[in-house]
Amino acid sequence: xxxxxxxxxxxxxxxxxxxxxxxxxxxxxxxxxxxxxxxxxxxxxxxxxxxxxxxxxxxxxxxxxxxxxxxxxxxxxxxxxxxxxxxxxxxxxxxxxxxxxxxxxxxxxxxxxxxxxxxxxxxxxxxxxxxxxxxxxxxxxxxxxxxxxxxxxxxxxxxxxxxxxxxxxxxxxxxxxxxxxxxxxxxxxxxxxxxxxxxxxxxxxxxxxxxxxxxxxxxxxxxxx
Numbered sequence: 001x002x003x004x005x006x007x008x009x010x011x012x013x014x015x016x017x018x019x020x021x022x023x024x025x026x027x028x029x030x031x032x033x034x035x036x037x038x039x040x041x042x043x044x045x046x047x048x049x050x051x052x053x054x055x056x057x058x059x060x061x062x063x064x065x066x067x068x069x070x071x072x073x074x075x076x077x078x079x080x081x082x083x084x085x086x087x088x089x090x091x092x093x094x095x096x097x098x099x100x101x102x103x104x105x106x107x108x109x110x111x112x113x114x115x116x117x118x119x120x121x122x123x124x125x126x127x128x129x130x131x132x133x134x135x136x137x138x139x140x141x142x143x144x145x146x147x148x149x150x151x152x153x154x155x156x157x158x159x160x161x162x163x164x165x166x167x168x169x170x171x172x173x174x175x176x177x178x179x180x181x182x183x184x185x186x187x188x189x190x191x192x193x194x195x196x197x198x199x200x201x202x203x204x205x206x207x208x209x210x211x212x213x214x215x216x217x218x219x220x221x222x223x224x225x
Contacts, residue, residue, distance in 0.1 A: 029054040033062035050080040075105035089220030092142035096125030096149030099174040106205025150174025153185025160194035
């Protein structure tokens, strides 16, 4: 039976790295600073690299006082690296606009943490589609692409129609009233007729980055064999 560390308020899945190849992430939102310090200490003692998502500045400061942690404010991610990360392959992360960058950065930092090289292509949305065309040859070199977009969320479908690699569509909650906090982008992406595109939940940069890393590392491994 798998082992875990029981802290009372949390049960830490220290065996996840054996089952899935990657350690458990810590969802910082809704946790107290004291709880986070205890969680990070337990994972640190277990010898794990640690990634915390949706981390506030205040939570990050508390963790930085206790550990040699790094905080990525835009992504709201905090990391503690104890074991060197060998990066491979390439993930391209594209955004429709600069307003999508915080969610895209959550995806980028996650993919890098788990072992992918990441290239960023920001503010290349369809309102000025020539910006995308200027970068498309570079984007096509990646093993997998993340397309983060709010408003109508068309970037993912456009990219999926132009490349021969998997595209992960990442809807963001950026937009005016009828964008419905990302629901319009989500529905556009789910209803796209462009093949080879999958969709994650609204603002779920972590899952997009995690999934992109899994795909990228499998492709890179096969290319190396």
